[in-house]
Every structure is written in C-alpha cells, then in structure tokens.
Amino acid sequence: MDFTRNLYGTSLSLLTDLYQLTMAYGYWKSGRAEQQAVFHLYFRKNPFEGGYAVCAGLEYAVHFLRNLKFSDNDIEYLTSLRNAKGDELFDLDFIDYLRNLRFTCNVEAIPEGTVVFPNEPLIRVSGPLLQAQLIETPLLNFLNFQTLIATKAARITEAAQGDLVMEFGMRRAQGVDGSLSATRAAFIGGVKATSNVMAGELFDIPVKGTHAHSWIMAFANEEEAFEKYAEAFPHDSVFLVDTFDTLEGVKNAIKVARKMRESGSELFGIRLDSGDLAYLSIEARKLLDEAGFPKVNIVASNDLDENLIASLKQQGAKINSWGIGTQLVTAFDQPALGGVYKLGALQDEKGQWQYKLKLSEQLVKTSTPGVQQVRRFLDGHGKFVADMIYNEAENLPENLKIVHPLDITKQKPIAAGTPSEDLLQPIFKNGQLVYCLPALPEIQQRTQQQLQALDPSIRRFLNPHTYPVGLEATLHQLKTDLILKFRHLK
Ligand SMILES: Nc1ncnc2c1ncn2[C@@H]1O[C@H](COP(=O)(O)OP(=O)(O)OP(=O)(O)O)[C@@H](O)[C@H]1O
Numbered sequence: 001m002d003f004t005r006n007l008y009g010t011s012l013s014l015l016t017d018l019y020q021l022t023m024a025y026g027y028w029k030s031g032r033a034e035q036q037a038v039f040h041l042y043f044r045k046n047p048f049e050g051g052y053a054v055c056a057g058l059e060y061a062v063h064f065l066r067n068l069k070f071s072d073n074d075i076e077y078l079t080s081l082r083n084a085k086g087d088e089l090f091d092l093d094f095i096d097y098l099r100n101l102r103f104t105c106n107v108e109a110i111p112e113g114t115v116v117f118p119n120e121p122l123i124r125v126s127g128p129l130l131q132a133q134l135i136e137t138p139l140l141n142f143l144n145f146q147t148l149i150a151t152k153a154a155r156i157t158e159a160a161q162g163d164l165v166m167e168f169g170m171r172r173a174q175g176v177d178g179s180l181s182a183t184r185a186a187f188i189g190g191v192k193a194t195s196n197v198m199a200g201e202l203f204d205i206p207v208k209g210t211h212a213h214s215w216i217m218a219f220a221n222e223e224e225a226f227e228k229y230a231e232a233f234p235h236d237s238v239f240l241v242d243t244f245d246t247l248e249g250v251k252n253a254i255k256v257a258r259k260m261r262e263s264g265s266e267l268f269g270i271r272l273d274s275g276d277l278a279y280l281s282i283e284a285r286k287l288l289d290e291a292g293f294p295k296v297n298i299v300a301s302n303d304l305d306e307n308l309i310a311s312l313k314q315q316g317a318k319i320n321s322w323g324i325g326t327q328l329v330t331a332f333d334q335p336a337l338g339g340v341y342k343l344g345a346l347q348d349e350k351g352q353w354q355y356k357l358k359l360s361e362q363l364v365k366t367s368t369p370g371v372q373q374v375r376r377f378l379d380g381h382g383k384f385v386a387d388m389i390y391n392e393a394e395n396l397p398e399n400l401k402i403v404h405p406l407d408i409t410k411q412k413p414i415a416a417g418t419p420s421e422d423l424l425q426p427i428f429k430n431g432q433l434v435y436c437l438p439a440l441p442e443i444q445q446r447t448q449q450q451l452q453a454l455d456p457s458i459r460r461f462l463n464p465h466t467y468p469v470g471l472e473a474t475l476h477q478l479k480t481d482l483i484l485k486f487r488h489l490k
C-alpha cells in the first residue's frame with residue numbers, strides 16, 4: 001500500500017529544503033538541468049557505537065519517487081515565493097518546467113533489512129543533475145531515520161534472545177510520522193508487535209497491548225479491576241500488577257487467574273512497570289508457578305533498552321516479553337544517523353564521466369568519487385567476510401584488493417573465486433519502477449538472516465569488531481589522486 005499517499009494526501013514534492021529548489025532553478029537557468037550526474041547516499045559511522053546498521057526506509061523513498069510531480073497546490077505555493085527585493089523567486093518559465101517535471105532517473109539501492117556499514121552507498125541515483133539533486137533531502141529523511149530505528153530494534157531484539165518484543169513508543173515519539181515510521185522500522189529490526197493501531201493498519205503489523213494504571217485506579221480495588229478486564233478479554237488479559245505493591249498485585253492476579261480457570265479461560269500474562277525488574281520478575285514467577293500458572297507470561301516495561309535487557313537477562317530475570325517505548329522510537333542514545341548524499345560523478349559534453357570529490361580537513365568527511373557499487377564477499381558457509389566499494393564505470397582488475405578508506409596500510413587481497421554478491425539492486429530505470437517491493441515480514445526475515453551471517457564479535461554491544469569495508473584498490477587510487485590534485489600536490 002502506498003502509505004505516504006494515504007497519510008499525507010497526493011503530493012510530498014515540497015518535502016525538501018528550499019536550497020534544492022534554488023539549485024534546481026540555477027541548473028535550469030544555466031542550461032545544466034539535464035547534465036548526467038551520479039549521487040550516493042551513505043553514512044560515515046555506525047550508530048550506537050555498534051558494529052553494523054540495518055538498512056531501512058527504501059519503501060518510503062520508492063513511493064515518494066513514484067509520485068514525484070508538482071501538484072497544482074505545490075505550483076501555486078512556489079509561484080507565491082518572493083526574493084529579497086519582493087519579486088517572484090522563480091521565473092514563471094521555470095515554474096512551468098517544474099509543473100511538467102517527471103522523474104526519469106535510474107535508482108539502485110540496497111534492499112531493506114540488509115546489514116550495512118559506513119561509507120557504503122545505500123542508494124545511488126543517476127540521471128539529470130536537477131532531478132538527482134532535488135531528491136537529496138527527502139531520501140535522507142527516509143533512510144536516516146528508519147535505518148537508525150531498525151538498527152536500534154535489531155540490537156534490542158538481539159538482547160531479548162528470542163523473547164517477544166513489542167513497541168510501545170508512540171506517546172514519546174517525535175511527532176506523527178516519528179511514531180509511524182519508527183514502528184515500521186522497529187518491525188524491520190525484529191520487533192514483533194506494536195501498540196500503535198494506525199501503524200498496524202498501514203503496515204499490517206500485529207497490534208498488542210496490556211492496560212494502563214488508570215484502569216486499576218478506575219475501580220474500587222485491584223482485584224475488581226483485574227476481574228473486569230478478564231471479563232472483557234478472557235483470553236488476552238495481561239494485568240499490570242505494580243499500581244500499589246507489585247507482589248501483592250501478583251497475588252491479586254493469581255486470585256483472578258484461578259476464577260478465570262474455573263470459567264474456562266487462562267490468564268495470558270502480567271506486566272511489571274517499575275521497581276527492580278529482576279527481583280520482582282523472579283519472585284512473581286515463583287508465585288505464579290507455585291499457584292499452578294507456569295504459562296502466564298511476564299511482560300516488563302519501564303524505559304528499557306538493549307543494555308538494560310541484557311543486564312536483566314544476566315541477573316536471571318524471569319521476563320519473557322518486553323514492551324519498549326521511548327528508548328526505541330527516539331533512538332534515545334543517538335537521535336540521528338548522519339547519512340549524507342554526495343555527488344560522485346558528472347558527465348561532460350563527450351559523455352565521459354568526470355569524477356567528483358568533496359575535500360575535507362577530516363579524511364572521514366572526504367567523499368568518494370565514482371559510480372559506486374558494493375560487493376559483499378562470503379565464506380563457504382555464507383558468512384559475510386568483507387565488503388568492497390568499487391567503481392562500476394571502470395573495469396575491475398583481475399586481482400582484487402580492498403584498501404581501508406582511512407588507512408592505506410590496511411589492505412586485504414580477495415582470493416579469486418570468493419563467492420560474492422553486489423548489494424545495490426535496480427529500483428527505477430529511467431524513472432520507471434522495476435523493483436518488486438517485498439512485504440514487511442519478508443524484510444524482517446531478511447534482517448534476521450543477515451544478522452546471522454555476521455560474526456557475533458561484530459554484533460556485540462561493547463567494543464564490537466570492525467567489519468572490513470574497503471575501497472577497491474583502483475578506486476582508492478582514483479580518490480587519492482583527486483585529493484592530491486585538489487590540494488595542488490599533483
Ligand atoms: N534489576 C535491574 N537492573 C538494572 N536496571 C533496572 C533493574 N530494574 C529496573 N531497572 C531500570 O531502572 C530504571 C529505574 O527504575 P525505577 O522503577 O527504580 O524508577 P522509576 O522508573 O522512576 O519508577 P516509577 O515508574 O515507579 O516512577 C528503569 O529504567 C528500569 O527499567
């Protein structure tokens with residue numbers, strides 16, 4: 001389903017920074033609009049001090065690009081803009097150009113749910129300079145946020161070791177789409193259900209939940225509150241037991257669970273939302289087991305993240321379901337992924353690629369030239385061993401070698417015949433969608449398979465190993481030559 005259209009009406013084409021439109025105007029005015037260009041979207045550092053990221057957000061990008069067309073309303077607004085002198089900001093001829101603009105670029109992208117690393121192009125856009133530039137900001141908006149949240153979710157579900165993880169974050173999320181797209185990305189990362197009903201409807205994600213403290217407070221006592229909830233939901237009740245005293249709450253839950261059993265239903269679970277979750281879950285488990293309720297689930301919530309879950313597991317907590325809100329949907333410890341979109345090449349009048357590079361004092365911020373593709377090498381068991389960024393516009397040498405992007409002394413030869421796959425897949429050809437969007441559960445499954453192919457030393461939270469990603473040696477040389485040229489050293 002095209003949820004962007006469903007949510008925001010017919011056009012998201014103004015969802016961009018003004019400077020994309022002023023540059024577009026400038027390119028149009030100077031006759032450069034149609035010059036062929038290649039841009040790459042990539043990030044420079046794994047989020048959360050981790051060893052990997054999980055790519056997400058492509059489906060939003062696809063819907064956005066498919067619908068890229070300035071509507072009458074968009075045109076009216078752009079016509080109304082004024083420059084500092086009070087005149088129209090854009091020529092009416094340019095406004096007409098925008099009115100008739102149709103997306104004609106080629107887009108290649110790494111499928112959602114793929115494990116990705118710094119410097120790898122997640123999306124490559126090639127086509128008319130004006131168009132390829134115009135879409136920078138929305139692409140970054142979709143990919144940066146959803147990749148960040150999918151990665152956080154992957155970490156949280158890894159810590160939960162197969163337990164059910166539910167996303168409870170809407171109330172603390174950054175606005176409307178900050179909750180909806182976070183829920184989608186959390187599902188990609190491994191979360192199995194959400195409390196967010198609109199996300200359930202839009203993305204077909206299972207919806208689940210318990211009840212709030214106010215439910216207990218609305219009745220004369222806790223036991224009556226549990227009873228009434230069980231009457232309404234005899235098969236799905238999860239009682240929140242910590243409103244007054246957690247272990248007394250568990251005892252009340254057991255009383256009601258006994259009555260439920262007499263009338264033919266079973267209590268589904270209890271939820272702990274405060275106090276020492278390790279101690280309380282162990283004690284609650286004992287009480288439930290002794291009373292003959294070994295199957296009653298114990299759900300925990302309260303500002304949890306992957307580190308707290310790992311710690312609770314280590315403490316022997318008897319929690320088997322996790323409700324995770326704030327820390328997940330806001331990516332609390334790192335609220336943004338610093339993905340960027342950089343020009344890699346421009347075609348000259350003869351149709352030759354001119355490679356482009358942005359210099360920086362910091363080598364990490366110096367962009368990579370070329371028409372980039374990512375090749376992932378695998379061992380005999382399908383485990384990932386190294387990724388190579390290479391320039392698709394030039395022939396590859398026979399003997400492949402990857403060079404660390406920031407340290408030329410770190411080099412890795414790739415043995416001939418090493419199994420490999422190229423990660424960037426065709427998405428649009430000349431503006432036509434050629435990619436079949438996978439269903440969300442398929443993307444979630446892909447994430448799990450990808451994570452299994454990654455060495456645990458790269459997945460661990462504390463000081464993870466660095467997965468080898470390098471520039472193919474001739475691309476590294478091209479980049480070095482350009483740096484030297486721009487520094488007037490060559
Ligand atoms: N055994 C534990 N080990 C480490 N952290 C824990 C443990 N139990 C709970 N926590 C975490 O400690 C933090 C503080 O929890 P605590 O219940 O003491 O305070 P609170 O959130 O202010 O309580 P309340 O919700 O009653 O206001 C929460 O993030 C919680 O998840």
Ligand SMILES: O=P(O)(O)OC[C@H]1O[C@H](OP(=O)(O)OP(=O)(O)O)[C@H](O)[C@@H]1O
Nearest residue numbers: 168273301302303304323324325326327
């Ligand atoms: O803690 P999170 O991971 O964000 O999960 C969502 C939280 O939302 C609810 O709390 P509520 O809004 O009632 O606030 P409170 O429990 O902090 O008082 C629920 O009881 C969780 O604690």
Ligand SMILES: O=C(O)c1cccnc1
Nearest residue numbers: 168195208209210211323
């Ligand atoms: O269903 C729940 O238990 C829930 C939903 C949202 C936030 N906190 C808890």
